[in-house]
Amino acid sequence: MSKLEILALSGSHRHGSFNTALLDNAKRLAPKGVEIKIYEGLDKLPFYSEELDGDSIHPEAKRLREAIASADGILLAVPEYNFSMTALLKNALDWSSRPAGRHVFVGKPTAIIGASSSILGSIRAQLHTREVLHALQADVVSRPEVLVTQAATKFEDGALKDETARLFLVQVLDNLVAKINTSELIKTASQEKAS
Ligand SMILES: Cc1cc2nc3c(=O)[nH]c(=O)nc-3n(C[C@H](O)[C@H](O)[C@H](O)COP(=O)(O)O)c2cc1C
Structure with a gap:
């Protein structure tokens, strides 16, 4: 049987990001027969504009849509900025949400996880992300909620302790x-x- 492929997107491109570290840990803990690939380059996407979309779509947006389309499932690691998701992640979701109704997230199995420095562990950002995924008609895993609170105290050399x-x-x-x-x-x- 071929491996299932899960594409993982981190909402932070910060060097030393706890959310990217969380995805690295997910990669190591993946069930047998499942490969988790971390997408690189969300920061190369321009801010969404309809003028950059359509027939002459920006190559980075095309690459992202193709990667999401070909994955069996999506794993989003969601940092929290000012009680919401980061612009980096929202921009990636906006790019992925077109063409309307026929885009790559329709029916896509998707899970949300996240880490933040507060005692709420990115829950507000995760709930906003859940709402956006509802608009996108993704098929979102409801439980458990993975909230890594006070993230700096939960990792040691990148490993989730x-x-x-x-x-x-x-x-x-x-x-x-x-x-x-x-x-x-x-x-x-x-x-x-x-048939
Ligand atoms: C602009 C900004 C806003 C932030 N707002 C929040 C917030 O609302 N809630 C929270 O828990 N942490 C907040 N933080 C702290 C982040 O949780 C922390 O920087 C975290 O490490 C970001 O994720 P990363 O490590 O994956 O980059 C904020 C950080 C920045 C830079």
Whole structure:
């Protein structure tokens, strides 16, 4: 059986980002038969404008859409800036949300995780991201909520040391894989019905 591929996007391109570190840990904890690839280059995307979209779409936006389209599932690591997601992540989601109704997030199995320096661990940013994904019609994993609070105290040389956070990370990955498998079954069943 071929490997399932999960594309992971970090909402921070900061060197030493806790959210990117969280994705590195997810990569190491991935279930058997699952590969997590961390997308590089969200900072190369221009700010979304309809003038850069359409037939002459910006090459970085095309690359992002193709990467999302070809992945079986998406894992978003969401930092919190001023009680919301970062502009970097919102911009990536805006680019991914066109053409309207036929874009790459429709029905896409997606999970949200996040780390922040506060005791709320990016929950406000995660909830905003959940709303945006609702607009995009993504198929979002509801539980568990992976909130790495006071992030600077939870990593050591990039490794996530918090046992509860590690356990929740494993669970959210399992739930994402279950969602991918269910969505594959539904797709196959509807294709069989149509033929
Ligand atoms: C502009 C800015 C706004 C921030 N706002 C929040 C916030 O609202 N809530 C929070 O928990 N942390 C906030 N932080 C702290 C971030 O959680 C912290 O910088 C975190 O490490 C960012 O994620 P990263 O490590 O993946 O880059 C803010 C940081 C910056 C630079």
